Amino acid sequence: MEDKQSQLSTIIGMGLIFLLVFLWIQYSAPPPPTQEQTAQQSSQTAEQSQNQQTATNNPPPATGQTAASGDSLRNAALAGQFGAFAPAGSGQEQFEVLENDLVRITFSSKGGRIKEVFLKNFEKISTDTAGNELKNPARLLEDDKNRFGYEMTLASGQKVNTADLYFTPTKNGSTISFRADAGEGRYLEQTYSLAPDNYKIDYQVGGNGLNNVLGQNTLRLQWTNYLDKLEKNQQYERTMSSVYFKTTDESADYCDCRSNDTKSLGEKPVKWFSHSSQFFNTSFVANNFTFREFTGETQMFTDAEPDLKLLKTSAVVPLDNGMANMTIYTGPNEFDRLRAFGVNLEDIIPFGSSIFGSINRxxxxxxxxxxxxxxxxxxxxxxxxxxxxxxxxxxxxxxxxxxxxxxxxxxxxxxxxxxxxxxxxxxxxxxxxxxxxxxxxxxxxxxxxxxxxxxxxxxxxxxxxxxxxxxxxxxxxxxxxxxxxxxxxxxxxxxxxxxxxxxxxxxxxxxxxxxxxxxxxxxxxxxxxxxxxxxxxxxxxxxxxxxxxxxxxxxxxxxxxxxxxxxxxxxxxxxxxxxxxxxxxxxxxxxxxxxxxxxKTGGWRDRFEQAMKEQQRLQAEKAKQQTKKK
Structure with a gap:
C-alpha cells in the first residue's frame, strides 16, 4: 500500500515538475520575431550554413592565419584580373579639381580620367513641359555612361584597361598626376596641367619600368562619349555633331553627321581627333607622336532619347619615347583659340568644306x-x-x-x-x-x-x-x-x-x-x-x-x-x-x-537669235507634217 502511494506521489511530483518547466518556458520565451528579424535570422542561418560548408570543404587554418589567407586570396584574384597592376585593382574613387576663370575640370582617380568639364561662361538650353526655355550651366563629358581608358596588352598576353584601375592622385598647383602602381617601382602615370585663362590642358601619359610589364610598347586609347543636348534646335545640333580627325598629310575629315557611320584609317598617321558638337568640342592633339589605327564612330539618337548622339574613338598611342605628350582642348568652338594650335583644328567648326567654307573663314x-x-x-x-x-x-x-x-x-x-x-x-x-x-x-x-x-x-x-x-x-x-x-x-x-x-x-x-x-x-x-x-x-x-x-x-x-x-x-x-x-x-x-x-556680230544676242530662228523653223516644219497627216 505504501509502495503504491509512493509511486503515485512520484508520478504526481514528476507531473508538477513538467508543468512548472512548461510554464517557465512559456513565460520566459521571447516575443514572436518581426518580418525584418525573421529575414535577418534566415540570412544569418544561410550564412552560417555556407560558412559551415566552406569550413567543411576547407578546414580552418591555425589561429592567426585567417586574415593572411583572405588577403592572399584577394591578391590572387586581383593578379588574375589585372596582372602586374593588381595593386591598382582595388581602391576608393576620389575626385580632384583643376580650374581657372573659364572652366572647372573634375578628375576621377578611377581611370585617372576627366569626369566633368564645367564651362563657367556658357549655358545649356532646355524646355519644360509648357515649352518654356530653361537655362542651366553647360557641362561636357559629364554622362555616367562615358568611358575613357587605355587598353594595355601585358607581357603575359593579358589585357587590362586603365578605366578599371584606381590611380593615386597628386596635385601641385594647376597640375595633377594620377599613378597606377604595377609593383617593384613600376607604374603608369597620367599628368594634366591646366593653362591659365584657357581651355587647354597639357597632357602626358607614360610611366616607369613598363618595358617589363607591357607586351608591346603601345597603349590603345578607347573613348566612348555620350553627348548632352545643349542647344535649342536639337535636330540641327545633332546633324552638326561628329567625330573629326586629321592625318598628317590630308585635310580634316569627319564621320557622317546625318547617319550612323564608322571611319577606319589603318596605318595612316593621325595628328588629332575631336568629339565636336555644334558649339563645343573635346580634342586630343598629338605632340611628339602620331596616332595609329584610328577608328571613329557615330551613332544617331532620336529626339525621344535623353542623349544627343554617341561618339566613339579608338587609336593606338606609341610609347617609343617613354612618354606620349598631348594637348587636350575641351571647351567652345572659338575660331581663334582653335587656330592658335597651328594644326587646322579650327576645321571642326562646320563653316563648310567648299569655297563657301573658305569665304566664311x-x-x-x-x-x-x-x-x-x-x-x-x-x-x-x-x-x-x-x-x-x-x-x-x-x-x-x-x-x-x-x-x-x-x-x-x-x-x-x-x-x-x-x-x-x-x-x-x-x-x-x-x-x-x-x-x-x-x-x-x-x-x-x-x-x-x-x-x-x-x-x-x-x-x-x-x-x-x-x-x-x-x-x-x-x-x-x-x-x-x-x-x-x-x-x-x-x-x-x-x-x-x-x-x-x-x-x-x-x-x-x-x-x-x-x-x-x-x-x-x-x-x-x-x-x-x-x-x-x-x-x-x-x-x-x-x-x-x-x-x-x-x-x-x-x-x-x-x-x-x-x-x-x-x-x-x-x-x-x-x-x-x-x-x-x-x-x-x-x-x-x-x-x-x-x-x-x-x-557687232558673233555676240550672245546673235547666237540666241539664231537659236530662236532655228527653233521657229523646226516648229513650222513639224506643223506642216502634222497638216499632211491629216
Missing part, C-alpha cells in the same frame, strides 16, 4: 570680328555687315536698275511688236530679241547682282548656326541668333520639317521678297516673259519664297535677319536709284544712239 568671320570690336550687340553687327555688303555690291545694283529702265524705255516698241505678231509667241520672242540686240539691251542684266550674292548667301547659311559668337545672343524678339526666332509656339508641327513655331523674321523675309519680286517684274516688259521658259521663271520667283518659308522657319535667325534687312536695302536702293540717279530722257537718247552704231 577668311572673309565673313574676320569682318564680323572687326565690327564686333566697336559694336557690342551682334544683331546690330549683322545689320552693319548687311549694309557693308550692299554698298560693295551697289555698282551691280545700279546696273540692274539701269537695265530695267532701258527695258521700260523700249516698252512702246514692244507693244507694237505684240500687235504685229498677236499670239505667235515664237515670232514675238525672235523679234523681241532682235529689238534688244538692235538697242544693245540685256534683258537678263538684272540677274547679275542676285547671282553674285548667292555665294555670300550660301556661306552665311553655314556661318550663323556654326559661329559661337551668335549663340544665345538676342536681338529684338530673337533670343538666340544661332537658332530660330519664335513669336508663336504651335501645338503641331508644320510640314517639311518647319518646326512647331512661327518665325517672324522668316515671315518678313517672305513678304519683302514677294513685294520686291513684284516690283522688279513690274519694271520689265510683259512681252519679255511670253515664252514658256520665261513664264516658268516668273512663277518660280513667286513660288520659291513661299517654299523657302518652311525651310527658313527653323533656321538661324541671324540668317533670316540678314535676308530681311538685305531685302529692305534692295528696295531702298532701287527706289532711290530710279527716282534720283536715273535720267529716263538720257536713257532714251542713249538707246537711239546705240541703234545707229555699227552692230
Amino acid at each position: 577668311w572673309v565673313i568671320h574676320p569682318m564680323f570680328e572687326f565690327l564686333a570690336r566697336f559694336i557690342s550687340n551682334q544683331g546690330i553687327v549683322i545689320l552693319m555687315l548687311t549694309l557693308l555688303v550692299k554698298l560693295l555690291l551697289y555698282p551691280l545694283t545700279y546696273r540692274m536698275v539701269l537695265s530695267q529702265s532701258k527695258m521700260a524705255a523700249l516698252k512702246p516698241r514692244i507693244e507694237a511688236l505684240k500687235k504685229k505678231h498677236g499670239d505667235d509667241q515664237q515670232a514675238m520672242s525672235v523679234e523681241t530679241m532682235k529689238l534688244y540686240s538692235e538697242y544693245r539691251v540685256n534683258p537678263l542684266g538684272g540677274c547679275l547682282p542676285i547671282l553674285l550674292q548667292m555665294p555670300i548667301w550660301f556661306a552665311l547659311y553655314r556661318f550663323f548656326p556654326a559661329a559661337i559668337e551668335f549663340r544665345h545672343e538676342s536681338f529684338l524678339w530673337a533670343t538666340d541668333l544661332s537658332s530660330y526666332d519664335s513669336i508663336v509656339n504651335l501645338p503641331f508641327h508644320l510640314p517639311f520639317g518647319a518646326g512647331a513655331h512661327i518665325s517672324l523674321f522668316t515671315l518678313i523675309w517672305v513678304v519683302t521678297t514677294l513685294w520686291y519680286t513684284w516690283y522688279s517684274m513690274k519694271q520689265m516688259d510683259a512681252s519679255a516673259m511670253q515664252n514658256d521658259q520665261m513664264k516658268i521663271m516668273k512663277y518660280m520667283q513667286y513660288f520659291m519664297p513661299v517654299m523657302f518659308m518652311f525651310f527658313f522657319n527653323s533656321f538661324a535667325s541671324g540668317l533670316t535677319l540678314y535676308l530681311c534687312f538685305s531685302n529692305i536695302l534692295n528696295i531702298g536702293q532701287t527706289v532711290v536709284t530710279k527716282q534720283f540717279l536715273i535720267d529716263n530722257e538720257k536713257i532714251t537718247a542713249e538707246l537711239e544712239a546705240n541703234k545707229n552704231k555699227p552692230k
Whole structure:
C-alpha cells in the first residue's frame, strides 16, 4: 500500500515538475520575431550554413592565419584580373579639381580620367513641359555612361584597361598626376596641367619600368562619349555633331553627321581627333607622336532619347619615347583659340568644306570680328555687315536698275511688236530679241547682282548656326541668333520639317521678297516673259519664297535677319536709284544712239537669235507634217 502511494506521489511530483518547466518556458520565451528579424535570422542561418560548408570543404587554418589567407586570396584574384597592376585593382574613387576663370575640370582617380568639364561662361538650353526655355550651366563629358581608358596588352598576353584601375592622385598647383602602381617601382602615370585663362590642358601619359610589364610598347586609347543636348534646335545640333580627325598629310575629315557611320584609317598617321558638337568640342592633339589605327564612330539618337548622339574613338598611342605628350582642348568652338594650335583644328567648326567654307573663314568671320570690336550687340553687327555688303555690291545694283529702265524705255516698241505678231509667241520672242540686240539691251542684266550674292548667301547659311559668337545672343524678339526666332509656339508641327513655331523674321523675309519680286517684274516688259521658259521663271520667283518659308522657319535667325534687312536695302536702293540717279530722257537718247552704231556680230544676242530662228523653223516644219497627216 505504501509502495503504491509512493509511486503515485512520484508520478504526481514528476507531473508538477513538467508543468512548472512548461510554464517557465512559456513565460520566459521571447516575443514572436518581426518580418525584418525573421529575414535577418534566415540570412544569418544561410550564412552560417555556407560558412559551415566552406569550413567543411576547407578546414580552418591555425589561429592567426585567417586574415593572411583572405588577403592572399584577394591578391590572387586581383593578379588574375589585372596582372602586374593588381595593386591598382582595388581602391576608393576620389575626385580632384583643376580650374581657372573659364572652366572647372573634375578628375576621377578611377581611370585617372576627366569626369566633368564645367564651362563657367556658357549655358545649356532646355524646355519644360509648357515649352518654356530653361537655362542651366553647360557641362561636357559629364554622362555616367562615358568611358575613357587605355587598353594595355601585358607581357603575359593579358589585357587590362586603365578605366578599371584606381590611380593615386597628386596635385601641385594647376597640375595633377594620377599613378597606377604595377609593383617593384613600376607604374603608369597620367599628368594634366591646366593653362591659365584657357581651355587647354597639357597632357602626358607614360610611366616607369613598363618595358617589363607591357607586351608591346603601345597603349590603345578607347573613348566612348555620350553627348548632352545643349542647344535649342536639337535636330540641327545633332546633324552638326561628329567625330573629326586629321592625318598628317590630308585635310580634316569627319564621320557622317546625318547617319550612323564608322571611319577606319589603318596605318595612316593621325595628328588629332575631336568629339565636336555644334558649339563645343573635346580634342586630343598629338605632340611628339602620331596616332595609329584610328577608328571613329557615330551613332544617331532620336529626339525621344535623353542623349544627343554617341561618339566613339579608338587609336593606338606609341610609347617609343617613354612618354606620349598631348594637348587636350575641351571647351567652345572659338575660331581663334582653335587656330592658335597651328594644326587646322579650327576645321571642326562646320563653316563648310567648299569655297563657301573658305569665304566664311577668311572673309565673313574676320569682318564680323572687326565690327564686333566697336559694336557690342551682334544683331546690330549683322545689320552693319548687311549694309557693308550692299554698298560693295551697289555698282551691280545700279546696273540692274539701269537695265530695267532701258527695258521700260523700249516698252512702246514692244507693244507694237505684240500687235504685229498677236499670239505667235515664237515670232514675238525672235523679234523681241532682235529689238534688244538692235538697242544693245540685256534683258537678263538684272540677274547679275542676285547671282553674285548667292555665294555670300550660301556661306552665311553655314556661318550663323556654326559661329559661337551668335549663340544665345538676342536681338529684338530673337533670343538666340544661332537658332530660330519664335513669336508663336504651335501645338503641331508644320510640314517639311518647319518646326512647331512661327518665325517672324522668316515671315518678313517672305513678304519683302514677294513685294520686291513684284516690283522688279513690274519694271520689265510683259512681252519679255511670253515664252514658256520665261513664264516658268516668273512663277518660280513667286513660288520659291513661299517654299523657302518652311525651310527658313527653323533656321538661324541671324540668317533670316540678314535676308530681311538685305531685302529692305534692295528696295531702298532701287527706289532711290530710279527716282534720283536715273535720267529716263538720257536713257532714251542713249538707246537711239546705240541703234545707229555699227552692230557687232558673233555676240550672245546673235547666237540666241539664231537659236530662236532655228527653233521657229523646226516648229513650222513639224506643223506642216502634222497638216499632211491629216
